[in-house]
Amino acid sequence: MNTCNFCIKTTEKGKWMLTENKSWTVYLSDEQDYIGRCILILKRHCGCLSELTDNEWMDLKNLIVKLEQCFKSILGAELCNWSCLLNSFYKKPLPNPHLHLHVRPRYKKPFNLNGVEYIDEEFAHHYKLKKRNQVGEEELEKIFNILKKGLE
Numbered sequence: 001m002n003t004c005n006f007c008i009k010t011t012e013k014g015k016w017m018l019t020e021n022k023s024w025t026v027y028l029s030d031e032q033d034y035i036g037r038c039i040l041i042l043k044r045h046c047g048c049l050s051e052l053t054d055n056e057w058m059d060l061k062n063l064i065v066k067l068e069q070c071f072k073s074i075l076g077a078e079l080c081n082w083s084c085l086l087n088s089f090y091k092k093p094l095p096n097p098h099l100h101l102h103v104r105p106r107y108k109k110p111f112n113l114n115g116v117e118y119i120d121e122e123f124a125h126h127y128k129l130k131k132r133n134q135v136g137e138e139e140l141e142k143i144f145n146i147l148k149k150g151l152e
């Protein structure tokens, strides 16, 4: 069994952890291609959605409700794009995937942070792959604090 970075990450919690429940940990992604982008990591090592237990699904559902409410009411997002890809694990000869989901809030109107406007230019279309990070460390910290407070 090769070491799993995601297992380590959920154990260590870390600086960018926004919230958690029994089954999942939520981090603000350092890649803010879309403002508020987060990653939800299952606390247990498990490789695909079909192997989730009923309790893990319920915990995921509750988190989705909580996060979507927060993105909409606090950040002004119009909708959220959810994805469960796992592709990068399969670049290795012996894939050992750890289930996680990405969520990208999407914006119809510009998102304003301290007087700077961020525009979701692809709104109503598929999120752009390899879109550049929109914010620096300082803005990342601000977004983190806003979301952390909103999720309390």
Ligand SMILES: [Zn+2]
Pocket (backbone or CB within 6 Å): 004, 005, 006, 007, 008, 044, 045, 046, 097, 098
């Ligand atoms: Zn793992």
